[in-house]
Amino acid sequence: SGERIANAVLRSKVMSADEAALRIRNGMNIGMSGFTGSGYPKALPQALARRIEAEHARGAPFRVGIWTGASTAPELDGALARADGIDMRLPYQSDPTCRARINAGEMEYIDLHLSHVGQFVWFGYLGHLDVAVIEATAILEDGSLVPSTSIGNNKTWLDLADAVIIEVNSRQSPALHGMHDVYYGTALPPHRRPIPILSTGDRIGRPTLACDLSKVVAVIETDAPDRNSAFNPPDAVSEAIAGHIIEFLTHEVSRGRLPETLLPIQSGVGNVANAVLAGLGRGGFEGLTSYTEVIQDGMLDLLLSGRMDVASATALSLSPAGAERFEREIETLRRKVVLRTQEISNHPEVIRRLGVIAMNGLIEADIYGNVNSTHVRGSSIMNGIGGSGDFARNAYLSIFMTPSTAKGGTISAIVPMATHVDHTEHDVQVIVTERGLADLRGHSPKQRARILIENCAHPTFQPALADYFERACRAPGGRHTPHILAEALAPLVPRER
Numbered sequence: 001s002g003e004r005i006a007n008a009v010l011r012s013k014v015m016s017a018d019e020a021a022l023r024i025r026n027g028m029n030i031g032m033s034g035f036t037g038s039g040y041p042k043a044l045p046q047a048l049a050r051r052i053e054a055e056h057a058r059g060a061p062f063r064v065g066i067w068t069g070a071s072t073a074p075e076l077d078g079a080l081a082r083a084d085g086i087d088m089r090l091p092y093q094s095d096p097t098c099r100a101r102i103n104a105g106e107m108e109y110i111d112l113h114l115s116h117v118g119q120f121v122w123f124g125y126l127g128h129l130d131v132a133v134i135e136a137t138a139i140l141e142d143g144s145l146v147p148s149t150s151i152g153n154n155k156t157w158l159d160l161a162d163a164v165i166i167e168v169n170s171r172q173s174p175a176l177h178g179m180h181d182v183y184y185g186t187a188l189p190p191h192r193r194p195i196p197i198l199s200t201g202d203r204i205g206r207p208t209l210a211c212d213l214s215k216v217v218a219v220i221e222t223d224a225p226d227r228n229s230a231f232n233p234p235d236a237v238s239e240a241i242a243g244h245i246i247e248f249l250t251h252e253v254s255r256g257r258l259p260e261t262l263l264p265i266q267s268g269v270g271n272v273a274n275a276v277l278a279g280l281g282r283g284g285f286e287g288l289t290s291y292t293e294v295i296q297d298g299m300l301d302l303l304l305s306g307r308m309d310v311a312s313a314t315a316l317s318l319s320p321a322g323a324e325r326f327e328r329e330i331e332t333l334r335r336k337v338v339l340r341t342q343e344i345s346n347h348p349e350v351i352r353r354l355g356v357i358a359m360n361g362l363i364e365a366d367i368y369g370n371v372n373s374t375h376v377r378g379s380s381i382m383n384g385i386g387g388s389g390d391f392a393r394n395a396y397l398s399i400f401m402t403p404s405t406a407k408g409g410t411i412s413a414i415v416p417m418a419t420h421v422d423h424t425e426h427d428v429q430v431i432v433t434e435r436g437l438a439d440l441r442g443h444s445p446k447q448r449a450r451i452l453i454e455n456c457a458h459p460t461f462q463p464a465l466a467d468y469f470e471r472a473c474r475a476p477g478g479r480h481t482p483h484i485l486a487e488a489l490a491p492l493v494p495r496e497r
């Protein structure tokens, strides 16, 4: 034990997770590492959950604020939510127990653009950060940390927290050292300078996280894998969506609006996104690049087949097979992958400069192109906006994709009026379902409605949508974005097949 802790001061601070959890008190705000199931602390959160349960059992209050990079895993969000130990969660979650508590009104949740989180904490908008709990691959002799499979907000947490707890996870590959690029050039307004990334692979920082040794109160040794969920093999719906996108991109190249190597791709996680990446591999594209949040299996295929030259992200998000492959090929991948802090991976300035092609999922889109990514029926949170807003608003090309129906065909993804809006009509250029693609660019609201209903809605919902739109166009009220407000939010009834 201790081989991965080259700094003697920090070696002397090794203790168990249960001992370290005693450092945390009721009401504290804790910044934890972790992004899409990668690089989150594996031991401290569960020890903290046990401590909270014990305190609750003797009638003492104990709840904390949990701030992360993005979603984590059952050992973090799940364990703390089950213990009813989270008072405030931010900025993104996808855990079923968390979601249930938030929607039951038992837990507060702030859903933030992922690029905003670091600066909001620096600006002082979110309150004081008491403790940072950070997973590292190793601690170097000078006390700096080799990050693990995600960086997220770790730099901000380490810089701002009063106390630091480090988990050194010997399961993470030592060869990750050198893959990260931690940028220390950010400043607060009015002292900001341009971020000098001119192409996706540019390295502008250092490979490790700086850590003030005097703040470290505990070091915990762990040996546990990231939570990696497997992808379903692409189904017919995902394949169809991917097919429409590939055809569209090919068309854009032929019109001279995209170079043959495309522009840096951002792709969300999930089956559809994975199918699109697989489709890009088959579509004959070469020299691809990616400026994105997470590297998933489909992107690994592109990198290793030589179709993609370089990928920039803040985290890996791989299946168990993908994670194994990543380790096997890490020497090749080290030259092609850059992991950054999430304020930089999702930075509006860089996304705009590079001209990213953004591809994200949606829950519902209305006939005018407003997109809801986060809420079911306007009031229940699903996951959160994540990075979709960072990318969609600033992209060169902003694509949203979804099956045309949800819940076994009973719910239409295209609706008269979105019950919640994350991406306004101004941030949405293309919507794709398995039925087809709607290129909304250069069209007025009424023109967009016709294209969306015709190209993207499922046939069982098309008559109801067309009927609503035609009646809205004749109804009293403005003729720019016609609506019948009294019925705009009523669930659509599918036509019998």
Ligand code: 0RQ
Residues within 6 Å of the ligand: 036, 267, 268, 269, 270, 271, 272, 293, 294, 360, 361, 362, 363, 364, 373, 374, 376, 377, 382, 383, 384, 385, 386, 387, 388, 403, 406, 407, 411, 412, 413
């Ligand atoms: O729930 O499995 O319980 O049935 O929503 O839907 O169709 O499996 O699609 O996994 O791509 O998720 C928007 C949620 C789509 C996701 C969203 C239900 C549906 C299912 C999932 P069940 P699908 P996906 C970069 C960008 C925000 C964050 C983001 C998301 C579940 O893409 O969280 O974009 N996006 N980050 O049944 C009721 C509807 C519904 C519905 C879907 N209209 N009504 N339920 N569902 N539509 C991310 C990174 O790079 C990390």
